[in-house]
Amino acid sequence: EPEVTQTPSHQVTQMGQEVILRCVPISNHLYFYWYRQILGQKVEFLVSFYNNEISEKSEIFDDQFSVERPDGSNFTLKIRSTKLEDSAMYFCASSVVRQGASGYTFGSGTRLTVV
Amino acid sequence: AQKVTQAQTEISVVEKEDVTLDCVYETRDTTYYLFWYKQPPSGELVFLIRRNSFDEQNEISGRYSWNFQKSTSSFNFTITASQVVDSAVYFCALKPTGNQFYFGTGTSLTVIP
Numbered sequence: 001e002p003e004v005t006q007t008p009s010h011q012v013t014q015m016g017q018e019v020i021l022r023c024v025p026i027s028n029h030l031y032f033y034w035y036r037q038i039l040g041q042k043v044e045f046l047v048s049f050y051n052n053e054i055s056e057k058s059e060i061f062d063d064q065f066s067v068e069r070p071d072g073s074n075f076t077l078k079i080r081s082t083k084l085e086d087s088a089m090y091f092c093a094s095s096v097v098r099q100g101a102s103g104y105t106f107g108s109g110t111r112l113t114v115v
Numbered sequence: 116a117q118k119v120t121q122a123q124t125e126i127s128v129v130e131k132e133d134v135t136l137d138c139v140y141e142t143r144d145t146t147y148y149l150f151w152y153k154q155p156p157s158g159e160l161v162f163l164i165r166r167n168s169f170d171e172q173n174e175i176s177g178r179y180s181w182n183f184q185k186s187t188s189s190f191n192f193t194i195t196a197s198q199v200v201d202s203a204v205y206f207c208a209l210k211p212t213g214n215q216f217y218f219g220t221g222t223s224l225t226v227i228p
Binding site: 031033035041042043044045048055056058089091098104105106108109111 | 152158159160162206208210213214215216217218219220221
């Protein structure tokens with residue numbers, strides 16, 4: 001079954017450093033997403049991306065964050081000048097369509113630890 | 116407003132007992148989807164089930180069953196004859212029209228051998 005692949009599975013970074021989280025969505029999917037889960041809390045939506053631009057973003061997704069699809073396969077989340085409170089699990093997801101839920105698939109996550 | 120409430124924060128049961136995890140949702144959309152995910156200690160989200168708002172039939176898959184009731188906006192999940200491997204955090208989620216999922220705060224299930 002097709003998978004959304006995220007790398008690395010665990011990343012440790014120093015406060016103030018930039019970090020890039022990588023995702024390879026399912027190949028025929030058109031919509032891409034990032035979610036965040038602070039330890040012990042619920043999974044929260046960050047941003048959705050379609051046709052090479054952000055289609056929706058939450059209040060969490062401030063100027064510190066950016067997303068990019070640098071080539072035909074990768075989808076990245078960049079966090080500039082990381083803070084301790086950015087420590088969380090970050091999930092990438094992709095889907096075929098916006099409406100409905102057909103094929104909406106989450107990756108296995110990247111655990112980011114900011115020290 | 117879109118919202119999912121999982122009132123049970125933590126549940127402990129003894130192995131082989133049945134356990135029901137509650138989920139109540141809020142949405143004004145007429146078309147929406149409901150999900151359950153399992154999150155083991157390793158952290159990934161394991162998909163368990165998806166139901167759409169037009170299908171209120173209960174579903175059974177092995178030891179798992181789901182009871183969807185639109186009248187009470189609930190989508191409860193029952194594990195029959197629980198096993199230690201069922202220990203995890205379980206999330207209920209809502210996807211209305213639009214891009215995003217709305218997750219509940221999760222129920223941490225511990226099955227004691």
